[in-house]
Amino acid sequence: FPLQAPASWQGGQVGMDLPAEVLLTVMLLGDSGVGKTCFLLQFKDGAFLSGTFIATVGIDFRVALPALTGAVSQQIWDTERFRSVTHAYYRDAQALLLLYDITSKMSFDNIRAWLTEIHEYAQKDVVIMLLGNKADVSSERAVRTEDGASLAREYGVPFMETSAKTGMNVELAFLAIAKELKQRAAQPLDEPRFQIHDYIESQKKKSSCCAFS
């Protein structure tokens, strides 16, 4: 199966002449049904072009418009079913969005297993963000916000609740990792770093919105 996207897709070149300075690979992880596909689709409406479904491995490939992230383009991998195959992809990912469903305790309980797997297969400095999705369905909530936050603290990763339905915090998740990775690429390690936690905390209440068709 193809490990690399066709060259013509890379660097945000899909019908665009904007320069792509950095190519980021982001993977969405989490149990089946937590909303990974919807999460991507929600963001795609604002920023992404559809890529091609790589049928052989079931991985959905999308390329971002560089305009959104300031000439940072992203490859987004959405994968759930093909665990053994996707181990190979962990190595290439600079960022992982790890989703659970706030209405599913099991999807939350499985986050530890996902994190174990990530630590085994992903790059040591991968940016991980924990996302409690489906925050719009508070009537069926099975996981408290504090429990999400506390698990995230335990693993030292940023956390927020999102809704792929309303769009709440979806764009922020991508923007935060894009900013973090861009800063890392641009700055020597001993200079003050972009604080992804602070950025999310300052931004996350602001973004909620949108229609879901």
Ligand SMILES: Nc1nc2c(ncn2[C@@H]2O[C@H](COP(=O)(O)OP(=O)(O)OP(=O)(O)O)[C@@H](O)[C@H]2O)c(=O)[nH]1
């Ligand atoms: N209310 C609500 N429903 C959502 C949200 N995100 C996804 N859903 C619904 O949850 C179901 C599963 O969403 P998917 O995006 O297919 O989940 P997935 O993680 O890609 O699932 P797999 O492809 O099986 O791994 C669908 O019925 C979605 O409409 C959300 O934020 N809020």
